[in-house]
Amino acid sequence: MTRSIQQISLLVGKDLRIEARSRQTVGLVVVLGVLIVVVLGLGLGAQQGGAGLAATAVLWTAYLFSGVLCFEKTMGVERADAALAGLLMAPVDRSVIFFAKLITNLALMLCVASVVTAAGVLFFSFDLSAAPWRFAGIMSLGMIGFAAVGTLFSAVVSSTRLQGGLLALTVFPLALPLVISSTQALLRIFRDGEDMGAQALAVIIAFDVIFLVASWVLFEWVLEP
């Protein structure tokens, strides 16, 4: 068990070091997220009375698209020069590889989410002051399940052959329950001033648990060519 944790931190450290060295992923993904917020801001006529309760729509759109790009790039590091085969040859459990990648993805998504949310608050004058922690909590929880399926499918779906967008295609429909639940929860909190309600939270948590476990199990199966 300690060995696994050691290996996970070794792998995550390697990923973050590569990221720091190349700065490829974070920069691109953050900028994409901000761009999406800007496009939506312009398109929705933000601050001209058109945006209103568009907060979750804007943020989820930005998170989903930049998230998918993020997953593609972190797995792309392993695809180049078949580095993944090097990992598979080592005495490392496949689930260790999965969790390490998941943690890397979550860390990067956190950076992106912070910047994108800040941009949203700025451009749309979103008022999160009523319940900032509940907002952060709901979105972060949703991020976990999303990253789990994203990590799983980024290992199977290769976008190297002019088929960019395949990962997005795969992951988006799966993530829709997250969008619905978090939106409904946030509507209840911010628009109706109520408590978020057990159902939405239950769905998000169920999503996380089911997809964490499913991705963990399936990761090993899909890695065996």
Add this chain to the structure above:
Amino acid sequence: MKTPGKMVIAIYWALTAGLLGAAVVLALLYAPTEETMGPVQKIFYLHLPSAINTFLAFMTVFIASIGYLVQRKSWWDDLASAAAKTGVFFCSIVLLTGMIWGKIAWGSWWTWSPRLTFSLLLWLLYVVYLLIRSSVDSEQRKGMVSAAYGIVAFLDVPLVYLSARMLPDIHPQSITLAPEMKMTLGFWFLPITLLNAGLIVTMYWVHAKRRANRNVTETEAPRAMNLELLGKGT
């Protein structure tokens, strides 16, 4: 699975068509018209059996996907894609009948009601399954990705259902069914389910045959070149 004789196939489809015809007659003539909603309610006889069969088809995709992942035998994959295509077909019917009902009963083609949203999301989930299959070139990859997605998508279905239920339902529907209506509804399940099974099996054979043909044609060409045809001094 060997292709059964042409006789059997013909009888099967004749039976299905006959039952479908009888079902339509029952729905139009035998079942009474519901008071509040009028004749459009009869679309329900098509809607509900299609919905159940959609679910059955997608469950088949789930099981076949697991089968493929565990056994790696290509017939699981053929079954999964056959069931997915059939499922999308029936899901389209569910979606369309739902929309028609909504338009006639309440005047708009679309509302984000729990039922319609659920149908739409389900439809999207499995249309994407088909799109993924057509986007991945390598046969082996295709099987793996489809199987993984087929499993995860089915696990997503209850979550989609639960989250769709959180949406506001402007037109809640509760239909009380008279005994004749129940009978008609029950009868409709026969042709629809036969259609479902028949389509899945037919598509399965089509896929299996296509795969067999493909394996025959992909071999390496003879290695030696015919250099003497270049002639002298080329």
Add this chain to the structure above:
Amino acid sequence: MSLAALQSSMEAAVIVAAAPIKTVGLGMAIDGRPILQDITLEIGRGEFAAVLGANGAGKSTLLKVIATLARSTEGTLELFGKTVGRDSAELRRRIGLIAHQSMLYRELTARENLLFFAKLYGIAEPVKRAELLLEVIGLSNRANDPVKSFSRGMVQRVAIARSLLHDPELILADEPFDGLDAPSVAATEQLLRHLHNSGKTILLVNHDISQSLQLASRAVVMRKGRIVIDAAAQSLNASQVLIEVSGA
């Protein structure tokens, strides 16, 4: 001697005596198409076997299955006397793979790459071992440069160093000479000979027939997924093998 002691010494004897590679009726089919058929092979300790064959004969696939990177659909594979199943993490400790792709991280330096893998393999004193191997491959003075700045030959050297970090008993090499210039080819040949002389078992997949016959002690020729020749390298000559490989 107690029964337990007898049992464990027998186990030890089996482990010592077990052949590094033993396959019985190994087969692999993708989509119903057979890539490997009925491969029965035993590579003994210290042997240097070259696997030859045309493109698509199945040589690389066979190597991948033996490396536990791919799963066979039929037959059995035993490495060091243990059947390869789902959890072969410990078996992989005894295998080193050299492929034509480097399996390294471009953005990291040579030193960082080797250190990373050394720690991943749980090698005692990883820093020392990485430094030693950097010296062996003669890249100690370039160790802090990112791998992406290296020539193909240098990358190959780092890849070889990585495959030797954990001192594996079995070396698998898949077309290691691909894309190398003549001096690098000579250096890689020299390395393989050295490893062979140190008692390592080597399985080399290569398309250059005469080169392979010179290096290896045994030649296994494949055609269309089957083994057609399995003999001592000295007993064969290149043109004979070429005919077999091209198939009549």
